[in-house]
Amino acid sequence: MSKTFKIYAIVFIIILIVVAMFSGNRKPALDWRKNFDVDKKTPFGLYIFNQESTGLFRGKLEKVGVSPYSYYQKNDQKKPHNILIIQKKLDDVSWQYILNEVSNGSDVMWFTNDTTAKLRDTLGFRFKTVSGEKNYYLQLTDEKLADSRLFIDKFPENQGFSYIRNDIEILGKTLHKAKSNKSSFSADFVKINFGKGHFYIHSEPLVLTNYYILNSRNKYVENVLSYLPNRETVWFIENDTSLSMSPMRFIISHPPLKSAWYLLIAGLLIFVFFNAKRKQRIVPVIEPLKNTSVEFIRSIGNLYLQEGDFHEMMAKKAQYFLSKIRMDLLIDTHSLDEQFIHKLHLKTGKNIELIKEAVTLVKKGQDPYASVMKEDLIRMNRILDDILK
Structure with a gap:
């Protein structure tokens, strides 16, 4: 229970006690209303x-x-x-x-x-x-x-x-x-x-x-x-079925209890109004989803680099290059022959000799028995990136 709520509760209880003290010393007022109610013992009841x-x-x-x-x-x-x-x-x-x-x-x-x-x-x-x-x-x-x-x-x-x-x-x-x-x-x-x-x-x-x-x-x-x-x-x-069947009949029929009940309702409404006005539920900050693809690729690259497996890295690069060719340029990469080199030259506008060298390096990366040096991987990465620009 918060400190503010305790203060409100104490103040409200004090008010109820004061009202009860004044109501207890006061003689009940005689109800002279003409109600014609068969259950009322007031002067004008029946x-x-x-x-x-x-x-x-x-x-x-x-x-x-x-x-x-x-x-x-x-x-x-x-x-x-x-x-x-x-x-x-x-x-x-x-x-x-x-x-x-x-x-x-x-x-x-x-x-x-x-x-x-x-x-x-x-x-x-x-x-x-x-x-x-x-x-x-x-x-x-x-x-x-x-x-x-x-x-x-x-x-x-x-x-x-x-x-x-x-x-x-x-x-x-x-x-x-x-x-x-x-x-x-x-x-x-x-x-x-x-x-x-x-x-x-x-x-x-x-x-x-x-x-x-x-x-x-x-x-x-x-x-x-x-x-x-x-x-x-x-x-x-x-x-009056709304009154006779109501569990509040006893409270409503006694003026002091009726006044206390209305005061309670009014106090609760005031408390809710001011408390809701001063306090608002904290809206959580939702962080946007981070794109970790670059970090993932860097981690994998560093892993292969530390292992010194340049051949595997060339194979991955070649696989990625051919996938981009198929998806973006719509060129069949099943056979890396002269027809493939000609189509890639026409669609990219790159030098034919550069493309031939790229195809040679790709085939070398795909050959599991080829001897691959670090310089081959660097050369292949630079040429393939230049073609895909």
């Missing part, structure tokens, strides 16, 4: 409703983690039933399947304040902002349930219904704390007939969250759900 849902629907509840499109493709012959949707965005194909089910007699309990324009036009309603006040009451219009009020005091949506058709029934209204008279209210819970079934739409999905269920002093939620018939209910739950 953990309590999810735990109590089986009892609220008398044990006839089926929780579905896939889209309505996928569900109804596998259950295309399903009998009329109830459908529960809580602040969930669905694709157009899924909504078409739900509309078909409602047309055949199913009922939908839908808690939402955000829908597509196409769906609002199909059902015949609009959303409107009720007011800018920070708190108000939700009350059902049925006189038998008039005492079931729910006080909304934390981050209200301030959404109600407008442009309601004459055949749409108003089941719930919003009463402002300063204006509790019956003449001043806005619809927040409606019933819309669609084919053989109905849509029950509530514009304040916060009523089902942990905070309002714990702070409710009456049975407002139970009374809202009581409008559904006593039969099987299918609840389409938000299914």
Whole structure:
């Protein structure tokens, strides 16, 4: 391990320790985000409703983690039933399947304040902002349930219904704390007939969250759900498979661990960036291949010269000379006669007497019984080199 890496590691560990010390002394911040997650115990999660849902629907509840499109493709012959949707965005194909089910007699309990324009036009309603006040009451219009009020005091949506058709029934209204008279209210819970079934739409999905269920002093939620018939209910739950199946779920769900994880990733990226910028892998120097032919020839020549074998050296020189004649001048060297001397004279332009002397020396080098002197080798080497120039 390099010295630089050790320094980076020590600095990073110190930073983690300092962050952990400050995070440990700090109280965890309360998450007020409107997540509508069935596993979240935060104020605006649905953990309590999810735990109590089986009892609220008398044990006839089926929780579905896939889209309505996928569900109804596998259950295309399903009998009329109830459908529960809580602040969930669905694709157009899924909504078409739900509309078909409602047309055949199913009922939908839908808690939402955000829908597509196409769906609002199909059902015949609009959303409107009720007011800018920070708190108000939700009350059902049925006189038998008039005492079931729910006080909304934390981050209200301030959404109600407008442009309601004459055949749409108003089941719930919003009463402002300063204006509790019956003449001043806005619809927040409606019933819309669609084919053989109905849509029950509530514009304040916060009523089902942990905070309002714990702070409710009456049975407002139970009374809202009581409008559904006593039969099987299918609840389409938000299914975040990318999180639920991830091994990082535990770390991501705890803010201190989440911050430490992101800090670790950031530290590693910074280390890699600066370390790669300062250091580069050494590029090896590749030496070009050396031509050792000359050295080899010199070594062989010196060897023959030291041995004093001038005849063998003349034979090698003669063999090399004839090979060059065949390859470069395309002259047959099988017979070193007058015809060969004439062709070599024509192609090289050298003196005929010089060529004859070269042929004589070549034949002498090829004759294993010829007596060869050092002067013969020197003369042959000079003449043959002059012819091959």
